[in-house]
Amino acid sequence: MQSMRLVILDKYDDVSVWAAKYIRRRILAFKPGPDRYFTLGLPTGSTPLGTYKKLIEYYKAGNLSFKYVKTFNMDEYVAIPRDHPESYHSFMWNNFFKHIDIDPANANILDGNAVDVQKECDDYEKKIAAAGGIELFVGGIGPDGHIAFNEPGSSLVSRTRIKSLAQDTILANARFFGGDLSKVPHQALTVGVGTVMDAREVMILITGAHKAFTLHKVIVFNDTSLYR
Numbered sequence: 001m002q003s004m005r006l007v008i009l010d011k012y013d014d015v016s017v018w019a020a021k022y023i024r025r026r027i028l029a030f031k032p033g034p035d036r037y038f039t040l041g042l043p044t045g046s047t048p049l050g051t052y053k054k055l056i057e058y059y060k061a062g063n064l065s066f067k068y069v070k071t072f073n074m075d076e077y078v079a080i081p082r083d084h085p086e087s088y089h090s091f092m093w094n095n096f097f098k099h100i101d102i103d104p105a106n107a108n109i110l111d112g113n114a115v116d117v118q119k120e121c122d123d124y125e126k127k128i129a130a131a132g133g134i135e136l137f138v139g140g141i142g143p144d145g146h147i148a149f150n151e152p153g154s155s156l157v158s159r160t161r162i163k164s165l166a167q168d169t170i171l172a173n174a175r176f177f178g179g180d181l182s183k184v185p186h187q188a189l190t191v192g193v194g195t196v197m198d199a200r201e202v203m204i205l206i207t208g209a210h211k212a213f214t215l216h217k218v219i220v221f222n223d224t225s226l227y228r
């Protein structure tokens, strides 16, 4: 049976410390090694930045290693160059991967420039399965409640695929493209809701007053006692 735990903390920094400690605890308890990799699902966005900073601190202090960790990112824009400053490849490399000891070959991110995008998505699902599934999927949500780039209305059993971004998401993400809506990619490759839900555990980070109503909706939706 799946259950949801809600942890409410006062400040953004408290969320970052809590999340980073939790991730560290899960990785250490797993005792990863050459024949036993810990698989971690990861998001982009401003929300997890503090968590990544803390994890980098733990690595630098010798309290955590990513040598035997495989990561799978949630999503990537379609058709912006991999080295574009706002690509999720750049985001992950600059904000996390280049600061830790992960083997770049183990840091998986969808290729938004693949010629055959559906094949790229199908292969991603196969790679996750070959890695033994995701142990802990960390995610964020957009102001309209999207997880990765699964916009409202996405099927709860959806798998990795191409999605068009909702106007709300294009507006929300324009801040990363100099406020210019025309520069925000309109499509992305994203893991599905089903892909996330297959993980052994999911941790969604939600911060900021602008997401309070969305959080309220998430809790009401998950409170199965309301359906009885």
Ligand code: GLP
Pocket: 043, 044, 045, 046, 047, 048, 074, 075, 139, 140, 141, 142, 143, 146, 147, 148, 149, 169, 173
């Ligand atoms: C993007 C990403 C989501 C992320 C969301 C929220 O749309 N695809 O995975 O959760 O942004 O970003 P932020 O944390 O900056 O609010």
